Amino acid sequence: MSEARADILGRVRRAQRSKLQQHEILEALTELGVAPPAPRDAEDILESFKLRLKLNHASLEACATRAEAVQLISHYVYQRCRTRKVVTGYDPRLAAMPWRDGGVLVRFDAATAEDPLSISYAKLAIAESGSLILFSNRSNPAANNWLVQDHIILLDQQDLVADFEQAWEKIREHQIETGSPRGISFISGPSSTADIKGHLVFGAHGPQRLHIIFIGPEALPP
């Protein structure tokens, strides 16, 4: 280990006020608990999530089944990009979808700069902030989130949670089941910048549009 490391840690040890043992530190941390509950825009988490998405400048469509989702995607892709070609990762949920029924040609790969549009399947979503959680791994290469102009994210109703704290609990469960991904991203809108005199402009470096397809019976408008 380097001299700088020993030096810095030595100085930190001499300066810091507590001299607790590991188990005492962890007890003290547990005692501090987690943050007070976050506010929600609406009582119902689905309503709250929808409202947040809107405020985050993302668009939303809803359907009851994955087969219907294929139809929605087919329509969106053609309307936006005049193409039938999309790129997705090796997410088993995406692999099992009836793409041919919608005339969508899927390439399972990491996106390149030539791909106009990609599709991801969210692990989870958070009502508090209108965020979609994606793991960067084989099922969803990180490039698919940021290299394209249009990003479509599918979400199952059962994967919507209320706040950050619930999300981390679920993320821990997912990591135990499927391993720990290189990246965990909370995506909450299209790429944007306000660096030019405070004007909000979309598509700074990443997607110009973020489109969410919500799959679940309750998602349908009354």
Place this chain on the structure above:
Amino acid sequence: MKQDSLQFLNKAHDHMARPELRQHMDRLGVTLPLAREQAIAQLGNFEQLREHVKNIKNHTLENLDYYLTRYEEQVIQRGGKVHWARNADEFNGIVLDICKKHDAQRVGKGKSMVTEETDLTAHLQHHGLEVTETDLGEYIIQLAEEPPSHIVSPAFHKSVNDIRELFLEKHDLGERELADPDSLVQEARQILRAKFLAADVGIIGANALIAEDGRSMLVTNEGNGDLLSTLPKVHIVCATIDKVLPRPEDATALLRLLVRSATAAVMSAYTSFYCGPRGEVDLDGPEEFHVVLLDNRRSDILGSQYEEMLRCMRCGACLNHCPIYIGAGGHAYGWVYPGPMGSVLTPLLTGLEQSHTLPNACTACGRCAEVCPAAIPLPDLLRDLRAEERERGLSPLHWRLGLKLHAWLARLPRLYQVLTGLIVRLLHLCGRRRGALRSLLLSNGWTQVRDFPAPQGKTFKQQWKQRQREQSRE
């Protein structure tokens, strides 16, 4: 970055003499605070959340060696490397070595105040590397060869037309309009996209380091940091030792305060948690992952009377709420960190000798402490630094003599009252006709640009006594 903090008064004066800059700053100082106030009100439990995050941060700082080593273990376990740097030179050397090891020629950089602190870009460029800032604001000031004026919006001092002219001059793309922010952003996207794809090394900052899982939290709206974490074959995270937090929940609790305080939004477009290189089955990601941790006198701040400053999350709220920052502009502070947080941090990181002007850039109005999401008592820390400045004899002699005189007089209340009574009467008589004075002995600096309102004839104490007498008679 070359430091120029002792020129604060001159630079502030120059800034105030340029009305076009003043206008921009006034917008920053009004629009953003109003929006932030709304975002905080919607949060509903700001005080409670701030107290929680403060407790977590204090707990982490009290046990910093444990959390730093835990973080390091986790990064190593995930196949990453952690480097430690005592100062800017060591820090820049480590990053350069990593770049050299990979024969890197092109480096893409995300927004990172730490690298501003060590002047990393200049160091890498000096050794022949092409370094591109990819955050749009940072890119603009890199083209303009200027330092940032704000820690969140580094190019806020640039008008749309300034940026247009800059792009027309620096981008060799032929004739074009570029009349609005949309077309400017589109052009920057096109230019920078090529840089992302060509970069050999991606360097980003971190908003927090998480001890539990070795991940670093990266908050952006543009997505530039994510592209740099994904496309280049080497990924370097630059952070300081005070950035560590115990659990992911703590990072997102901080996030709730950070985003609202910085931009008045509820959430940034992208919040990512990265650690480690690509796995065997991954389709993308870097081949190598490095974290470089900088101390740069932070271990001196730890355990000192200024320790609370280590809770700072770099949201910029204290800048937007500071009448001095809004008046003087970010460049007047002469180093990386401006505004109230900068006026505390700069003397602590670079020495009071180089920057003792900054703690004086304060009206003690207290707005910074009110809005600070980390509950840092900034005015108190600034006062302590001023006291230190005086004790060490760094302030100008006539300031010190003046203060000494005042302190002597304040301890003799009778004499103080008689003297102030006389002065107030005198000023009242002089300014009786106009109600104001055009010039004032020893205070030319003040009366040059505005009139001094004439006192009403009696001191507060005299008036108070008179009122008490009248009331007892009734």
